[in-house]
Amino acid sequence: MIRTEELLLNVGPQHPSTHGVFRIVVKLDGEVIKEATPVMGYLHRGTEKLAEDLNYTQIIPYTDRMDYVSAMTNNYVLVDAVEKMMQLEIPERAEFLRLIVMELQRLASHMVWWGTYLLDIGAMSPFLYAFRDREIIIDLFNELCGARLTYNYMRVGGVKWDAPTGWIDKVREFIPYMKKKLVEYDNLVSGNEIFLQRIIGVGKYDAQTAIDYGLSGANLRCTGVNWDLRKNEPYSIYDRFDFDVPLGTNGDCYDRYVIRMEEMRQTLRILEQAIEQFPKDGEIMGKVPRVIRPPAGEIYARIESPRGEIGAYIVSKGKAEPYRLKFRRPSFVNLQILPKLLVGETMTNLITILGGVDIVVGEVDC
Amino acid sequence: MSDEQEVKPDKPERKIMTPEEREAKVKAAAEARAARERAKAEAGGGDVPAPEAAADGAAGATPERKVLTDEEKEAKVKAAAEARAARAKAKEEAEAAAAEAAPKEPSHNQPRLDHAIAILKEKIAEDVVEESSINENNNHLPTLTIKNEHWYTCAELLKHDPEFQCDYLRNVSGADHETHMEVVYHMVSITTQHEYCIRVKTDRDQPSVDSVTPIWQTANWNEREIYDLLGIAFPGHPDLRRIMMSDDWVGHPLRKDYVPLDSEV
Numbered sequence: 001m002i003r004t005e006e007l008l009l010n011v012g013p014q015h016p017s018t019h020g021v022f023r024i025v026v027k028l029d030g031e032v033i034k035e036a037t038p039v040m041g042y043l044h045r046g047t048e049k050l051a052e053d054l055n056y057t058q059i060i061p062y063t064d065r066m067d068y069v070s071a072m073t074n075n076y077v078l079v080d081a082v083e084k085m086m087q088l089e090i091p092e093r094a095e096f097l098r099l100i101v102m103e104l105q106r107l108a109s110h111m112v113w114w115g116t117y118l119l120d121i122g123a124m125s126p127f128l129y130a131f132r133d134r135e136i137i138i139d140l141f142n143e144l145c146g147a148r149l150t151y152n153y154m155r156v157g158g159v160k161w162d163a164p165t166g167w168i169d170k171v172r173e174f175i176p177y178m179k180k181k182l183v184e185y186d187n188l189v190s191g192n193e194i195f196l197q198r199i200i201g202v203g204k205y206d207a208q209t210a211i212d213y214g215l216s217g218a219n220l221r222c223t224g225v226n227w228d229l230r231k232n233e234p235y236s237i238y239d240r241f242d243f244d245v246p247l248g249t250n251g252d253c254y255d256r257y258v259i260r261m262e263e264m265r266q267t268l269r270i271l272e273q274a275i276e277q278f279p280k281d282g283e284i285m286g287k288v289p290r291v292i293r294p295p296a297g298e299i300y301a302r303i304e305s306p307r308g309e310i311g312a313y314i315v316s317k318g319k320a321e322p323y324r325l326k327f328r329r330p331s332f333v334n335l336q337i338l339p340k341l342l343v344g345e346t347m348t349n350l351i352t353i354l355g356g357v358d359i360v361v362g363e364v365d366c
Numbered sequence: 367m368s369d370e371q372e373v374k375p376d377k378p379e380r381k382i383m384t385p386e387e388r389e390a391k392v393k394a395a396a397e398a399r400a401a402r403e404r405a406k407a408e409a410g411g412g413d414v415p416a417p418e419a420a421a422d423g424a425a426g427a428t429p430e431r432k433v434l435t436d437e438e439k440e441a442k443v444k445a446a447a448e449a450r451a452a453r454a455k456a457k458e459e460a461e462a463a464a465a466e467a468a469p470k471e472p473s474h475n476q477p478r479l480d481h482a483i484a485i486l487k488e489k490i491a492e493d494v495v496e497e498s499s500i501n502e503n504n505n506h507l508p509t510l511t512i513k514n515e516h517w518y519t520c521a522e523l524l525k526h527d528p529e530f531q532c533d534y535l536r537n538v539s540g541a542d543h544e545t546h547m548e549v550v551y552h553m554v555s556i557t558t559q560h561e562y563c564i565r566v567k568t569d570r571d572q573p574s575v576d577s578v579t580p581i582w583q584t585a586n587w588n589e590r591e592i593y594d595l596l597g598i599a600f601p602g603h604p605d606l607r608r609i610m611m612s613d614d615w616v617g618h619p620l621r622k623d624y625v626p627l628d629s630e631v
Binding site: 049 | 503507533535536542586595619620
């Protein structure tokens with residue numbers, strides 16, 4: 001008889017496939033996981049505490065640093081919450097600029113996910129392809145607001161910078177280019193036999209479980225639940241555009257992969273329409289008081305970030321600083337299902353499943 | 367956008383005002399104006415030093431204006447503060463007058479809120495709802511404050527009752543209101559898309575709110591986070607540990623009276 005022993009293994013905090021400083025303590029029996037306990041907080045910066053001493057404009061750069069691969073959507077959720085509280089009107093041009101950068105950001109964020117996910121699974125070249133094309137989006141953002149990752153672009157009432165001359169044309173040229181590249185991505189990876197074997201049927205859960213765990217984004221839609229805040233609770237000007245919400249059926253890693261790939265195509269569709277309807281001129285900042293003091297009260301604003309539902313809960317006492325600010329971070333909530341998914345899986349599938357959830361540790365820890 | 371949709375129907379109504387309404391509005395405006403003037407007069411006449419100081423400066427040489435004595439400065443500050451208070455009071459009065467003149471139209475979610483309260487009262491207890499309101503800025507969100515001791519049964523009802531079906535708990539937040547602590551739940555039904563905000567108040571010295579992790583799994587880490595940062599206990603939670611701060615951390619950082627402990631000092 002072979003004597004076996006349980007092995008306690010720390011994956012992370014500094015492990016490339018945990019996408020940041022995040023640790024999972026796994027109890028292994030051979031190669032099979034018996035128990036998994038996520039340990040986080042390594043990147044906890046106390047954003048919520050810091051925000052209590054800052055005025056609303058000063059908080060915006062902090063939101064950049066939560067989900068640092070999707071800073072634009074984070075910017076938006078904060079300014080949207082404050083604007084709703086103060087019932088401000090946003091100029092048309094600013095709304096379009098916001099929507100365009102948010103959708104470009106969704107594209108860039110999904111490309112980072114695609115590249116790193118395949119890197120996790122063991123394919124090196126897709127990462128290089130994805131980052132080559134993502135660079136174009138980053139350059140566009142750089143031209144627009146002078147930063148490559150932490151943009152600090154949106155303001156309560158509008159946006160900080162207007163699009164420079166020719167910027168919209170560059171976005172217009174980028175769309176057909178990206179369409180071609182998405183076909184290239186699919187040809188390169190999507191049908192690959194080894195890749196499919198690694199992800200089909202892995203990390204499966206049903207719709208009931210997904211709702212119970214409060215999952216959002218592709219993690220929820222892969223089970224067939226039609227829940228996209230851009231459609232269900234439209235914010236900004238999303239109700240003016242025509243796009244589909246891709247849904248899965250099986251709730252496994254493969255469905256999540258397919259959904260995110262399709263979401264990129266849908267994003268390009270939205271961008272095409274937005275560029276077409278982009279107002280030729282107009283203000284980029286609405287009428288905003290010099291000091292932003294939302295009336296006493298509270299609000300929960302939420303939007304669909306590339307990772308799911310990101311929300312901002314603000315309690316205001318009528319001061320220039322929030323009394324309490326809480327972010328509902330999709331990465332943090334989505335990650336909860338991980339211990340449940342990992343039990344009974346092999347060690348190699350840990351990487352596949354964790355990558356499939358698509359987390360950003362800056363957002364998990366906040 | 368839903369906000370726009372909600373604002374639009376108001377507009378045409380405002381245009382076709384009945385004569386009574388118009389009269390009431392004019393009256394409110396007149397009252398507000400009177401209140402403002404009164405406030406101005408109070409601020410100006412009530413405290414003499416401020417205008418005197420200004421007069422002194424104007425009559426004498428210019429350098430005098432610069433060297434204000436302490437008393438003068440104080441008086442000036444005081445006068446300014448009083449004027450500000452008076453202005454705020456006038457504004458408040460004007461707003462109150464306006465509100466009186468034109469009673470606000472009830473929100474379209476008001477029937478739903480009333481219905482929810484009725485169900486909760488019938489199925490749980492008469493005193494289950496402490497407060498209720500419609501959060502108009504937040505898409506007219508029905509907001510209920512539930513009595514702490516009834517929270518768990520109420521949560522079960524909210525999830526399973528066919529009238530609510532709030533199966534998706536989207537956010538759990540905690541807040542320290544200095545007089546009390548509060549846990550705020552935002553939940554929505556995926557099928558009906560009806561959304562509710564539930565607040566549960568708790569004592570500040572021994573904060574404790576029943577855990578709803580057995581009902582919604584998603585509450586698990588959220589409750590751990592609130593426990594970690596605010597120190598609210600969640601009896602019934604399967605694994606209540608710190609989640610963001612290290613295990614040996616002293617204190618709960620998001621509490622308003624938090625002072626960081628430095629063991630070296």
